[in-house]
Amino acid sequence: MSIYRKVQAVERVFSNLEKELAAFKNATGLHCISGCGLCCKKPDISASPLEFLPLAYSLFKEDLAYQWLEELQASGSEPICKIFRPLLTDGDTGFCSNYKYRGLICRLFGYSAMLDKQGTPQLVTCKTIKTELPQAVLTAQQHIAEGKKTPVMRNYYFQLRSIDSELGQNLMPINQAILEALKIVLSYYAYRKPRRA
Template sequence: MTLYRKIQAVERVFKGLEKDVAAFKHVTRLECLVGCGKCCNKPDISASPLEFLPFAYHLYKRGLALEYLDRIKDHPNSNCIVLSPLLIPDKPGFCSEYPYRGLICRLFGFSAALNKYGNPELVTCKSIKETYPDAVEKANSHIMEGKDTPIMRHYYFKLQSIDGDLCSKLMPINKAIEEALKIVLSYYAYRRPRSA
């Protein structure tokens, strides 16, 4: 599979996930707190290079890939490089590249993980639990009743089927972005990017 086809496949997974999360949020009434961003404000978020290939390709097409590589080299152990310190007007939060965020960014707060017994449990933050206890209770009931719920593992399996090696390499989020950028830059060093 060509790199461009991998990028398209990842984008299809994300598009399906967006629909699933929107439906889950609609039914449960779960939502993020306006102006929060605490979940993103951590340097230890893990991700894979595969989930950031669409972002890397987006930066490459805009001529910003090398600039972002330099930014990562200057701040290797910091919070995600696309996290804005201020709330961005007309954006859903603090992410300056929200449409290109990774899988964990899309899943956290509005999905379930399987516990050691194989049962799904809501994965959300303390702030949502404390602010919207009724919605959290509704989400937990929804999950326990076996209704449609985004399950983290299922989406990681979908990515795994696109490229098992790139998906299984979990690393700090900036390192994952850096690896994705290097993959895109090396692939297109002697090729022209597709017009998309």
């Protein structure tokens, strides 16, 4: 499968997820606390290169891929996500500088469920949401317990793996995943013309 087709397939998974997340948020009242961004500051976020292929492809089309590649290589083992923007300026809506192309974990965390050892879905959210929105958290937990439609992390990771099992299951630090996605796109198009899309 070509890189372009893989990017399209990942974007379809993300599009379906966004619809499911919107319905879950609407039904439960869960939402991020304005101006927070604490989850983006975690130094141990893992991701797969596959979930960042759309970002890498977008950067390639904008002639920014080599610049990002060099910056990521120069930053070494910097643990904070390169897409994270620590300071907000007027007009900024959030801390992600490339929100459209954020990874799967960035989309799922806070508004999804993980299966416990018994296979029972349990809400995955942050301490800030639990503290600031306790009623919404209770509503979400009840929603999940009643078996209502809930985004389940495992299901979306399996969908990504079905696109490319190797790229989808190889979890690594988030900046390394972005770097690997860039290398994949750049090496693929080193001797090919990119599609006009």
